[in-house]
Amino acid sequence: MNFWLRFAPFMFVMAPLAARACSCGPRTTLEAEVSASHAVVEADFVSATITLTKDGEPIEDGVLRVRTSFKGTFKPGDLIRTRSNISGAACGFSLRGTPPAAIELARGPGGPYWEWGAYDRWILFLSAHKPFDVNTCSRSSPSMLFAELPELKRLQKRRVPSDQPKR
Numbered sequence: 001m002n003f004w005l006r007f008a009p010f011m012f013v014m015a016p017l018a019a020r021a022c023s024c025g026p027r028t029t030l031e032a033e034v035s036a037s038h039a040v041v042e043a044d045f046v047s048a049t050i051t052l053t054k055d056g057e058p059i060e061d062g063v064l065r066v067r068t069s070f071k072g073t074f075k076p077g078d079l080i081r082t083r084s085n086i087s088g089a090a091c092g093f094s095l096r097g098t099p100p101a102a103i104e105l106a107r108g109p110g111g112p113y114w115e116w117g118a119y120d121r122w123i124l125f126l127s128a129h130k131p132f133d134v135n136t137c138s139r140s141s142p143s144m145l146f147a148e149l150p151e152l153k154r155l156q157k158r159r160v161p162s163d164q165p166k167r
Contacts, residue, residue: 022091024137030148033139034155038128039072042143043080045120048095050086060086062095062134064122070156072126080124083131091135095122123149 034040043064050060062082066074074080084092096119119142126132134140143149 022088022136024091030139030151031155033125034071034152037071037125037138039074039124039126040070040152041066041072041074041080041124041126042068042070043122043124045095045122046079050094057090058086060084060092060094060096061131064095064124067121070152080126081131082124082134084134091137093134093136095119095134119144123152 028036043066046063046065048060048062050058052058060083062084064080064082066076066078066080069075082095084090084094086092086094121143122134122140123143123146124132124134124140125138139146139148146152
């Protein structure tokens with residue numbers, strides 16, 4: 001029997017799964033991502049609740065308290081509210097960590113492969129849309145796993161953001 005004839009039935013089974021896969025596009029440099037972000041902050045996890053949409057999609061509403069602002073108008077102590085679809089197909093992830101079923105969706109070879117459980121501190125790259133979305137397509141991640149923190153601090157010292165007054 002022809003290979004394609006044997007393979008064809010599996011295409012109908014796998015096609016819906018492929019359509020629901022997370023796809024982020026090419027990775028940019030840290031400097032480019034900071035530039036494209038509305039705000040970049042280090043924030044402490046306060047709370048998160050998960051609800052299901054009528055279609056069964058898990059949505060997480062999170063709250064974080066700003067510790068440090070690398071870009072944007074947030075000040076230490078400000079609260080940030082997030083709302084993320086944490087299903088694998090939406091590229092979202094939970095502030096509580098990555099559930100075991102979603103580990104393979106972590107960003108690229110070598111991780112980070114987060115474990116299930118709350119992370120206390122986060123580096124967030126935020127868009128201008130509120131509530132903010134937390135997803136695997138940005139560099140947002142738990143602080144303890146964010147290897148580029150020294151470079152982010154160097155970038156902060158080198159630039160005077162356009163939304164902050166010059167000295």
